[in-house]
Amino acid sequence: MVLEQDGKFRIRQLMTDPYSLSPRARSPSWMPAHHYLAGVPTGVIYAEADTPDELAEIMRTMQWPDTW
Secondary structure: OEEEEOOEEEEEOOEOOHHHOOOOOOOOOOOHHHHHHOOEOOOOEEEEEOOHHHHHHHHHHOOOOOOO
16 A cells, blocks of 8 residues: 555555454455455555655665565
8 A cells, every 4th residue: 555654655565454344344245445445554664755756766666576
């Protein structure tokens, strides 16, 4: 997730607590988009910058995980 948090621009891991989701959310019809909507940006910080332009420059040069 890309966000502005604590005065910084960050790429941060999006965490979802499956036990906090409604029973409907845990059903087979649950879609990946719903998972991300229920997420909270509290995981690993992959990149951080003071400005959006600085973050964009970091993004151009960083190694991206295969899972992204």
